[in-house]
């Protein structure tokens with residue numbers, strides 16, 4: 123698909139940051155094809171899409187092919203998904219010399235893969251380093267990749283690496299993942315590495331330096347996965363607005379990865395954005411599914427003679443794929459309707475200018491009826507069916523996140 127059939131997308135793209143789009147009072151009944159046309163005319167941005175360790179290095183992880191990945195070029199085109207933050211994610215491991223070295227190496231491998239992707243498929247996709255780039259690349263009719271980092275562990279207490287990651291294209295950094303690191307406390311601990319409930323009581327001194335440097339460079343600070351205290355302190359430390367790149371609503375499902383109302387309101391008050399995540403486990407409680415999932419992982423690990431399931435080695439095996447399909451039949455995932463319930467709740471308490479969309483595809487995110495990038499239109503359909511205006515839907519899909527990014531860029535120029 124090229125975008126030339128949707129000239130409005132270009133108009134939207136050029137006006138996105140100002141968030142002034144088509145007129146808003148169109149609650150008339152739309153036909154199915156009108157909805158498709160409207161969806162295609164939007165600029166859609168998903169703020170969290172993971173990539174596997176061997177992205178671009180194996181044909182099965184080459185996004186120009188029809189892959190089993192939830193996001194590849196064809197799925198993006200089919201689903202009218204224009205822009206994604208591709209994530210340089212590194213799991214939290216032991217913080218010793220070998221651990222830091224391995225984490226840095228793993229991060230570099232993912233940065234390299236994304237640059238390889240851009241170089242090899244320059245006709246189809248380009249990396250955006252600025253909000254201006256996003257608009258330009260969309261106007262050129264290409265898909266947009268933006269780089270986000272998940273977990274500051276690979277910084278290894280070296281502040282210069284913030285600059286290094288920025289130069290490699292990182293435009294947000296999620297301070298932490300599951301397990302405390304040298305920057306701040308996580309919302310989830312890793313007892314195998316000696317984690318207590320708290321290590322720093324929020325943000326460490328090194329963490330403050332990291333946040334300040336990110337502000338100076340124009341890199342968004344991402345608090346998804348951080349502890350509540352960490353989020354509160356980041357709101358004080360950061361001089362620029364912040365984001366939660368993939369988080370849920372705690373008052374709708376009590377999970378440590380979800381944000382409570384006060385934090386959601388505080389992020390909005392600081393002119394930031396909460397990108398609600400399409401991760402079933404943060405939307406719908408299903409203890410039976412959790413148990414069945416645990417047993418599936420144990421079975422796959424056993425099949426590969428491992429003591430423990432390891433996403434790195436087991437996630438893309440045929441046994442896991444088959445088992446996961448069955449799991450989804452036995453215990454259905456949360457639906458787009460339930461996901462939009464969280465979005466609407468967040469809008470109610472944070473305001474329409476502070477809510478956005480993230481899938482966490484290829485990192486565990488998936489809904490019953492938003493299984494991969496090709497089904498992205500379903501989100502727009504549900505928003506329309508609930509009477510959200512076209513202007514508001516554009517804000518939710520990309521306008522809000524791009525506005526925050528633009529504010530962060532402006533702050534860095536000061």
Ligand SMILES: [Zn+2]
Pocket residue numbers: 272347368485
């Ligand atoms: Zn995550």
